[in-house]
Amino acid sequence: MGTELPLFPVPASTMAGRVDALYLFLILVSVFFGVLIATLVVSFAIRFRRRSPDERPRPIHGSTVLELTWTLIPLGIVMVIFLWGAEVFFAMARVPPASMDIYVVGKRWMWKTQHMTGQREINELHVPVGVPVKLTLTSEDVIHSFFVPAFRMKKDVVPGRYVTTWFQATRTGTYHLFCAEYCGTKHSGMIGTVTVMEPAAFQTWLAGGATGTSLAAAGERLFQDLACITCHRADSEGRGPKLEGVFGHPVTLASGERVTADEAYIRESIVNPAARIVAGFQPVMPTYQGLVSEESLMQLVAYIQSLGGPATAGPGAALASPAPAIASPAAAPRSRGQGR
Amino acid sequence: MTTQIGPGESGPPRPPVPPAPAEAPPPRVNYLNVAYGVKSWLLTTDHKRIALLYLAGVTLMFFLGGAFAVLIRLELVTPAGDLVQSETYNKLFTMHGIIMVFFFLIPSIPAVLGNFLIPLMIGARDLAFPRLNLASWYIYMIGAAFTIFVLVSGGVDTGWTFYTPYSTTYSNTHVVAAGLGVFITGFSSILTGLNFIVTIHRMRAPGLTWFRLPLFVWAHYATSLIMVLGTPVIAITLLTVVLERTLHLGIYDPRLGGDPVLFQHLFWFYSHPAVYIMILPAMGVVSEVVACFSRKRIFGYEVVAMSSLAIAVIGFLVWGHHMFISGQSTYAGLVFSFLSFLVAIPSAIKVFNWTSTLYKGSVSYDTPMLYAIGFVGLFTIGGLTGLFLAALGLDVHVTDTYFVVAHFHYIMVGGAIMGYLGGIHFWWPKITGRLYPEMWARVAAVIVFAGFNLTFFPQFILGYLGMPRRYHAYPEEFQVLNVMSSAGASILGLGYLLPMIYLVWSMRYGPRASANPWQAKGLEWQTASPPITENFERQPVVSEEAYAYAPEEEARVV
Ligand code: HEM
Ligand SMILES: [Cu+2]
Numbered sequence: 030m031g032t033e034l035p036l037f038p039v040p041a042s043t044m045a046g047r048v049d050a051l052y053l054f055l056i057l058v059s060v061f062f063g064v065l066i067a068t069l070v071v072s073f074a075i076r077f078r079r080r081s082p083d084e085r086p087r088p089i090h091g092s093t094v095l096e097l098t099w100t101l102i103p104l105g106i107v108m109v110i111f112l113w114g115a116e117v118f119f120a121m122a123r124v125p126p127a128s129m130d131i132y133v134v135g136k137r138w139m140w141k142t143q144h145m146t147g148q149r150e151i152n153e154l155h156v157p158v159g160v161p162v163k164l165t166l167t168s169e170d171v172i173h174s175f176f177v178p179a180f181r182m183k184k185d186v187v188p189g190r191y192v193t194t195w196f197q198a199t200r201t202g203t204y205h206l207f208c209a210e211y212c213g214t215k216h217s218g219m220i221g222t223v224t225v226m227e228p229a230a231f232q233t234w235l236a237g238g239a240t241g242t243s244l245a246a247a248g249e250r251l252f253q254d255l256a257c258i259t260c261h262r263a264d265s266e267g268r269g270p271k272l273e274g275v276f277g278h279p280v281t282l283a284s285g286e287r288v289t290a291d292e293a294y295i296r297e298s299i300v301n302p303a304a305r306i307v308a309g310f311q312p313v314m315p316t317y318q319g320l321v322s323e324e325s326l327m328q329l330v331a332y333i334q335s336l337g338g339p340a341t342a343g344p345g346a347a348l349a350s351p352a353p354a355i356a357s358p359a360a361a362p363r364s365r366g367q368g369r
Numbered sequence: 370m371t372t373q374i375g376p377g378e379s380g381p382p383r384p385p386v387p388p389a390p391a392e393a394p395p396p397r398v399n400y401l402n403v404a405y406g407v408k409s410w411l412l413t414t415d416h417k418r419i420a421l422l423y424l425a426g427v428t429l430m431f432f433l434g435g436a437f438a439v440l441i442r443l444e445l446v447t448p449a450g451d452l453v454q455s456e457t458y459n460k461l462f463t464m465h466g467i468i469m470v471f472f473f474l475i476p477s478i479p480a481v482l483g484n485f486l487i488p489l490m491i492g493a494r495d496l497a498f499p500r501l502n503l504a505s506w507y508i509y510m511i512g513a514a515f516t517i518f519v520l521v522s523g524g525v526d527t528g529w530t531f532y533t534p535y536s537t538t539y540s541n542t543h544v545v546a547a548g549l550g551v552f553i554t555g556f557s558s559i560l561t562g563l564n565f566i567v568t569i570h571r572m573r574a575p576g577l578t579w580f581r582l583p584l585f586v587w588a589h590y591a592t593s594l595i596m597v598l599g600t601p602v603i604a605i606t607l608l609t610v611v612l613e614r615t616l617h618l619g620i621y622d623p624r625l626g627g628d629p630v631l632f633q634h635l636f637w638f639y640s641h642p643a644v645y646i647m648i649l650p651a652m653g654v655v656s657e658v659v660a661c662f663s664r665k666r667i668f669g670y671e672v673v674a675m676s677s678l679a680i681a682v683i684g685f686l687v688w689g690h691h692m693f694i695s696g697q698s699t700y701a702g703l704v705f706s707f708l709s710f711l712v713a714i715p716s717a718i719k720v721f722n723w724t725s726t727l728y729k730g731s732v733s734y735d736t737p738m739l740y741a742i743g744f745v746g747l748f749t750i751g752g753l754t755g756l757f758l759a760a761l762g763l764d765v766h767v768t769d770t771y772f773v774v775a776h777f778h779y780i781m782v783g784g785a786i787m788g789y790l791g792g793i794h795f796w797w798p799k800i801t802g803r804l805y806p807e808m809w810a811r812v813a814a815v816i817v818f819a820g821f822n823l824t825f826f827p828q829f830i831l832g833y834l835g836m837p838r839r840y841h842a843y844p845e846e847f848q849v850l851n852v853m854s855s856a857g858a859s860i861l862g863l864g865y866l867l868p869m870i871y872l873v874w875s876m877r878y879g880p881r882a883s884a885n886p887w888q889a890k891g892l893e894w895q896t897a898s899p900p901i902t903e904n905f906e907r908q909p910v911v912s913e914e915a916y917a918y919a920p921e922e923e924a925r926v927v
């Protein structure tokens with residue numbers, strides 16, 4: 030049993046302070062109203078206690094002024110809370126450009142993480158301090174939730190789709206990683222650690238665990254093994270579109286719609302090709318649903334991402350190029366100063 | 370309200386009534402002694418007897434659900450999962466949630482107190498459809514039987530929320546039977562709601578206009594609307610879970626082409642309003658109790674009545690606040706957050722109005738009032754922490770942790786159960802014709818309040834520290850707070866056992882109650898305790914507002 034009783038988890042990300050500030054503000058508001066109500070109730074109850082059994086106090090019907098006061102003042106306060114909460118939430122949703130990419134798969138009952146350079150971990154995640162990290166997450170079975178209290182970060186991990194979130198660690202150390210969405214028998218065993226390291230130490234760690242094959246390279250091998258290459262040829266002679274320069278760029282669909290080819294789009298094109306057909310092509314691509322594991326899918330996505338070429342524009346554009354994504358760990362030492 | 374009155378006393382100031390002596394006149398015929406035997410109960414269409422059937426049902430379910438809570442808290446005393454296995458632990462919290470929510474909280478106040486009191490309060494002979502009323506009790510019992518079957522045959526482990534695709538594809542437990550149990554009992558809610566709505570519309574005594582209705586009736590009217598409009602959605606949703614499990618329809622499982630998040634939308638579309646099914650009736654009880662024990666009309670009666678309706682309506686539009694991190698769009702989150710803040714306002718208004726009712730009142734501290742004051746305090750904390758959860762950026766951190774667990778227990782256990790116990794005590798003399806032992810009851814109320822706070826307050830801190838909910842084992846640093854919580858739970862348990870004992874005792878040995886032991890207003894107090902089967906000997910006629918404790922001329926407007 031611990032002897033001290035902390036009230037906050039360690040703040041270890043750029044978001045932690047912002048969430049804690051909002052929390053403290055809400056505590057203030059609550060204490061104010063809690064104490065106000067308690068004082069009024071107790072003092073009225075004592076001051077106006079029944080003194081004789083026949084007492085019949087004069088009725089008071091109400092007061093429009095008072096009632097408007099205690100409608101409008103709380104309304105004003107909750108609107109402040111609303112805007113504040115929304116502001117923090119949008120900051121959490123907006124992934125900074127040039128983040129380091131990490132892929133995460135949840136599976137009963139473990140977390141599998143993959144770095145772009147090919148390192149894979151189970152129930153562990155190593156990241157450098159001061160570098161924004163973008164997570165692309167999915168699940169192989171039920172819904173899980175990726176929760177790191179020290180980062181004030183949580184995201185439901187839903188099977189059949191990609192979700193993204195991000196964090197930027199501000200403090201080295203080892204922190205809890207929990208699954209926060211009930212997922213069956215060993216839900217409470219689906220835990221791990223996030224280790225935040227100095228960039229140099231992180232480099233050493235990366236080098237130590239290197240498999241020699243980056244995620245994209247593993248994806249390229251799958252691309253050949255699964256015979257994707259027969260239809261998707263770099264010379265545009267195949268039955269499918271050429272995949273060079275697709276990622277991060279707009280794609281025109283047969284329906285006339287234009288979408289940006291992000292991770293979720295690429296994943297969908299592989300497991301459910303019929304959902305969105307590229308303009309000018311026949312819907313002949315077979316589905317790979319159930320044939321490729323989520324981890325392999327992520328490798329394929331990383332490979333196609335690496336074929337993306339320089340981005341043109343658009344919000345996803347900055348993430349498109351494989352070069353910065355893979356290079357960002359290497360770039361980390363340079364960003365140390367700004368990160369902290 | 371003035372009326373022609375049945376037997377018993379009535380009317381303007383009487384000399385103080387000491388509790389009637391136990392050797393009071395021999396019992397007249399009333400709804401309890403009019404017939405004896407099992408058949409006279411199981412085939413009754415008297416709303417008062419049906420209320421007692423429900424009382425037996427929900428009390429049984431409450432102690433069953435409570436037993437699971439005891440085991441959960443025992444397991445959590447130590448960080449390691451050493452008391453039961455993970456499978457068992459998951460079944461414990463699932464059964465606890467299903468039983469408490471669907472078989473205790475939702476029916477408790479409406480089906481027991483509402484059933485007993487609505488006809489009495491509006492001067493009617495019974496509900497509009499007495500046989501339908503009996504049918505809803507049987508439906509409830511069939512649903513409960515399914516749940517108990519699930520229990521003895523091995524349990525279910527999906528959590529009371531039945532999230533897909535775990536429930537549809539992965540769980541190996543009795544999901545189908547449990548889903549059907551909830552599905553069936555839903556019909557009992559729908560029928561009760563329907564019965565109340567028709568009764569309140571059609572059967573009010575002459576002179577009892579809408580704005581003379583007791584706030585208890587208004588609260589039940591709003592609740593009934595939710596029951597009738599919301600329950601069919603959960604029914605269909607659970608049915609689709611059953612169908613997907615048995616026939617592999619691809620509605621929710623992405624492998625079959627479904628969308629798991631769709632389930633959450635459907636589930637919360639009912640289950641958020643359902644939280645108001647649990648709290649609105651308790652608010653109705655509190656309004657009655659506060660008025661009676663401060664001998665005053667509720668401050669801003671109309672506003673309190675209308676805020677119940679506002680809550681019922683806006684409550685249907687906020688379900689997405691349970692899904693801020695589930696992958697729904699950021700903008701959807703924004704809208705749901707905004708509406709959630711709006712729904713907090715009518716609740717806040719009620720709290721302020723109850724508080725102001727005490728001002729210049731004649732406040733006495735009988736047990737029902739202690740519970741009502743406890744309700745106001747705990748509901749305030751529950752509501753304020755709802756604001757934490759509705760704040761998007763903050764919810765990301767605290768959702769699915771013990772913070773949420775603490776929030777809804779403050780409202781549902783601190784609020785709804787306090788209201789229920791307050792109401793049971795308040796109307797106990799009317800229901801049974803006996804007085805309960807006041808001293809014991811006050812002690813129990815204080816124990817419940819203290820035990821409750823010790824149990825659930827530490828959970829707020831635990832949640833902010835990051836302890837996820839539904840965890841069988843947890844990191845050691847969370848132990849201190851968990852031990853506090855378990856200690857509180859044992860005090861709370863004692864607090865709940867006490868009323869069980871002295872209330873049962875009082876049914877036989879309590880002093881006989883007069884028709885109106887609290888000198889309360891309201892038609893239910895103007896007939897005998899316990900009432901006759903027909904409720905009133907003559908049709909009451911109403912010529913006053915609710916809560917006319919003092920003559921109208923003295924009214925003053927601030
Ligand atoms: C006063 C206004 C209220 C607000 C703004 C509010 C807000 C919220 C929010 C945003 C959540 C979702 C938390 C999450 O999962 O992250 C929540 C959960 C919950 N609330 Fe409230 N709430 C309020 C009142 C109530 C009332 C009156 C009740 C019940 C009588 C209630 C019962 C619940 C329950 C049962 C849950 C959790 C359900 C679960 O996940 O199992 N809340 N509340
Ligand atoms: Cu889990």
Ligand SMILES: [Cu+2]
Pocket residue numbers: 640641644687688690691
């Ligand atoms: Cu809700």
